[in-house]
Amino acid sequence: MIFDTKSTVAPPLLLILSFSPSTWAACKAEYSSYAFNAADVLNDLWYDPSTGRWQDLWWQSANMISTLANFASLDWDNYFPIANHFFETTLVAAPQSNNGTFINDYYDDEGWWAMAWLRVYDLTQNSTYLDAAKEIFVDMQTGENATCGGHWWSKDYDDNVAIGNELYLAVAASLANRVPDQKSTYQDIAMKEYDWFISAGLINSNNTINDGLDLSTCEPGGIVWSYNQAAILGALIEMYRLTSNSTYLDTASSIAHGTIDHLTDAGGILTDFGDPGPMDLTTSQFKGVFARNLGYLQSVAPDDAYIIFLQKNADAIWSKARQEDGRIGAAWQGPYFNASAPSQSSALDCLVAATAVSD
Ligand SMILES: *[C@@H]1O[C@H](CO)[C@@H](O)[C@H](O)[C@H]1NC(C)=O
Ligand SMILES: *[C@@H]1O[C@H](CO)[C@@H](O)[C@H](O)[C@H]1NC(C)=O
Ligand SMILES: *[C@@H]1O[C@H](CO)[C@@H](O)[C@H](O)[C@H]1NC(C)=O
């Protein structure tokens, strides 16, 4: 472009300055290069092939498998060969570090692993991964019939939380869509769990989901964490695939909008209780799960608001939450502190989702 410097039109510099970083969005190739970098840092700093885990963490490592599978699905040629090494290693090494099994005392941990292997199965069509998910689900079924209905959180049988129920629904509906000869069994479980979830009142007046139920009153309560708004989106997409009933997508979009409206700061950046501040190795994982599942929702029920949200959050991660050495902290609006495998992979989830939804 050629500008006539003698004209009275404002010089282009002012136009450039009027774009703040938060209104600028990178393109698909750029987000993909960010994701590559964030994934390399995650794997180089924290992966231990002898345990198949990142930073010796358990359910968080399942989420990291899902994230790498999601990235590999977008960039098969470049990333699948890298990611596949982690899938193969973790499938064998992680149970070896846990009494030879993906089963433990927490039904939600089991749900994260089942969802991870289902995602890898979708990517590879290798039935070994589907079998792993089916086997985990057998144990998950022993957590049914909690007090107040729905699914128990753990084998202490004294807590009924949203995330455990969301994952039970997600795994049951996903298996119904992938195991034709047992479709009706899995579908019945999923329908029953969905009906209970809605009737339990876990979705509040903001269209967001509280952490769990008070078992003495059966009333919902607790903090509204971002991951409580996340696994449910994937579950509802699977319910829609199973039934072609668009009610499930309507529910998903109302939760997605409730989250974008109520769990963000003034700049539209996803914010959990405690952000921006040092987060522990559990809560640092949460936000990425929402970004990942919002990316899935965009592929089934597109909405420009999701693209804007994911790009804005990815831009903030890259410009405000990241150190020069590539480590990314938990607070997406910045400042940077305390990167961990969960904060790194949570950010990676958002960078991958932004890659998926961008042109
Ligand atoms: C399927 O996955 C398993 C577990 O990672 C692996 O050992 C096997 O080689 C894979 N099969 C094929 C055909 O790729
Ligand atoms: C392994 O199993 C034993 C006995 O059931 C249990 O006490 C222990 O906590 C388990 N270890 C792990 C890592 O799950
Ligand atoms: C839960 O209750 C249903 C209906 O009574 C029953 O079929 C199922 O076996 C129960 N599950 C468990 C784990 O108790």
Ligand SMILES: *[C@@H]1O[C@H](CO)[C@@H](O)[C@H](O)[C@H]1NC(C)=O
């Ligand atoms: C769709 O699902 C909703 C929620 O479960 C249900 O109320 C409605 O009857 C279903 N619609 C059809 C056509 O099956």
Ligand SMILES: *[C@@H]1O[C@H](CO)[C@@H](O)[C@H](O)[C@H]1NC(C)=O
């Ligand atoms: C709804 O969101 C607002 C913030 O937008 C918050 O102050 C309020 O506590 C939320 N209400 C519920 C029921 O979560």
Ligand SMILES: CC(=O)N[C@H]1CO[C@H](CO)[C@@H](O)[C@@H]1O
């Ligand atoms: C555990 C840990 O590394 N904590 C640090 C988190 O970041 C704050 C702020 O930079 C430090 O003061 C903590 O030591």
